Structure formats: structure tokens, C-alpha cells
Amino acid sequence: MNSNKTTPVVNQIENLVATIPGWSPNDQLFALFNLVFLTRTEGEIIELGTWCGRSASVLGLAAKLLGHTKVYCVDLFPAGEDWFKNADGTYSFSVEVEGRRYGAYEDQTVWAEPFERDIAPLYEKYHGVLDVFLETIDKNELKDVVIPFKGTLDMFAQQAPKDFKCKLAFVDGDHSYDAVCKDIANIERFLVPGGWICFDDAFSVYDGVNKAITDKIINSTQYDLCQQLTRKFFVARRKP
Numbered sequence: 001m002n003s004n005k006t007t008p009v010v011n012q013i014e015n016l017v018a019t020i021p022g023w024s025p026n027d028q029l030f031a032l033f034n035l036v037f038l039t040r041t042e043g044e045i046i047e048l049g050t051w052c053g054r055s056a057s058v059l060g061l062a063a064k065l066l067g068h069t070k071v072y073c074v075d076l077f078p079a080g081e082d083w084f085k086n087a088d089g090t091y092s093f094s095v096e097v098e099g100r101r102y103g104a105y106e107d108q109t110v111w112a113e114p115f116e117r118d119i120a121p122l123y124e125k126y127h128g129v130l131d132v133f134l135e136t137i138d139k140n141e142l143k144d145v146v147i148p149f150k151g152t153l154d155m156f157a158q159q160a161p162k163d164f165k166c167k168l169a170f171v172d173g174d175h176s177y178d179a180v181c182k183d184i185a186n187i188e189r190f191l192v193p194g195g196w197i198c199f200d201d202a203f204s205v206y207d208g209v210n211k212a213i214t215d216k217i218i219n220s221t222q223y224d225l226c227q228q229l230t231r232k233f234f235v236a237r238r239k240p
């Protein structure tokens with residue numbers, strides 16, 4: 001990883017993510033980097049929905065440069081055999097963690113085309129997404145700052161220390177209305193005043209994401225500085 005102080009961050013990000021599969025384009029990753037790097041409140045970073053570690057690497061780069069922040073990556077990290085095809089040709093998965101099964105993409109399922117193009121080929125080379133993630137984080141020398149949590153955000157919230165604080169949460173998990181509402185409720189337990197939530201795929205084609213943000217964020221008095229940047233929607237928790 002090139003962390004040279006004089007190398008522009010845009011170029012560092014390009015190099016960092018060049019070979020990492022994922023969906024966040026570099027301009028959106030640059031926005032996430034800036035927010036972490038320039039936000040001077042206390043707290044850690046939570047990423048819900050990590051996949052192979054593309055956005056996590058950029059959050060990790062910013063956290064590493066700051067020197068006192070960790071990135072907790074919450075994901076069910078499905079293996080190939082966890083995915084199944086629905087009757088309408090779309091895909092969902094269910095993962096067993098600690099003896100219980102957790103389903104994802106049950107309401108907002110994954111369309112066949114992106115599944116067959118972007119997801120299925122990965123499992124020809126790797127058993128599970130966690131293997132790709134661990135390889136990515138190791139290669140990018142981010143093991144000290146980027147910490148995986150295999151499970152749901154509910155599980156993470158239950159297991160986090162009582163005094164855990166979050167200054168930025170990047171929400172890129174299940175895109176159904178109920179899931180995003182639940183994610184917001186869990187994040188609100190930890191988000192410090194002045195801290196940020198960034199929603200991926202906001203105000204694009206996912207009605208559940210749009211409605212959850214509208215109901216729980218835009219119509220709430222708890223937030224300000226709401227702004228859509230490309231496909232990501234950023235919002236800050238109001239200071240008292």
C-alpha cells in the first residue's frame with residue numbers, strides 16, 4: 001500500500017482498490033475517505049455490508065492515517081453454498097452463525113444478471129467472501145485497523161461494549177425497508193453527535209432504502225446536513 005504523504009489520496013485509493021471486487025466507484029470512495037479523515041469527533045467506524053473489502057479498505061486507509069480509529073466490518077460473509085435461487089430467478093442467501101440461520105435479500109432479492117456476472121464467478125476461486133476479505137485486508141496491510149465481524153448488525157450491537165461509540169456508519173447491507181430501518185435503529189445506539197451515516201444506493205432504484213431514509217432520517221429532527229452525493233446519501237446527527 002502506498003501511504004506516502006505526498007501521493008494524492010485519489011491515487012492512493014485507485015491503487016488500493018484496483019483489484020478488489022465490489023460496487024463502490026472511486027469517486028464515492030473518495031467521499032467516504034474525506035469524511036473519515038476530516039471528522040474530528042470521537043468514535044469508531046462501522047461498515048454494514050463489506051463484501052470483499054473494497055469500501056472497507058478505503059475506510060481503513062483513512063482510519064490508519066488518523067491513527068486512533070478502527071473500522072468494524074459487519075457482514076454475514078456468505079459462502080457459495082449459502083446462496084439459493086428463488087422461484088422468480090433472483091437470488092437470496094442464508095448463513096448459519098452460532099447455530100442459527102440468518103437470511104438476507106429475502107424481500108429485496110438479487111437480480112439474476114448481477115448475480116451471475118459479479119457474484120457467482122467469485123465462488124469459482126474462493127469458498128467464501130470472508131476468504132477474499134481477509135486476503136484483501138492482509139495485502140493492504142490494514143489488519144490492525146479493519147476488523148471483521150461475521151453476523152448481523154443486531155448481533156454486533158448486542159456484543160459491543162456498553163461505551164462503544166461510532167463516528168461514521170456506512171450502510172450497504174440488505175436493501176429492504178425493514179432491514180434499513182433496523183440498521184438505523186442499531187446505529188443510533190452508538191452514533192455520537194456530529195457523527196455521520198452514509199447510505200449506499202440511496203435515491204436510486206431501491207424503494208425500501210429510499211423510504212427508510214425518508215421516514216427515519218429526513219423526517220426526523222435528530223439529523224441535519226443531509227446531502228445526496230452521487231449514489232450515496234450522507235447525514236450528520238445533530239449536536240444538542
Ligand SMILES: C[S@@+](CC[C@H](N)C(=O)[O-])C[C@H]1O[C@@H](n2cnc3c(N)ncnc32)[C@H](O)[C@@H]1O
Pocket residue numbers: 021022023024048049050051052053054055056074075076077078103104105129151152153172173174179
Ligand atoms: C453490496 S455488498 C457491500 C459492498 C461493499 N460495501 C463495497 O463497497 O464493496 C452488500 C453486503 O451486505 C451483506 N449483507 C446483506 N444483508 C446482510 C445482513 N442482514 N447482515 C449482514 N450483512 C449483510 C452481504 O453479505 C454483502 O457482502
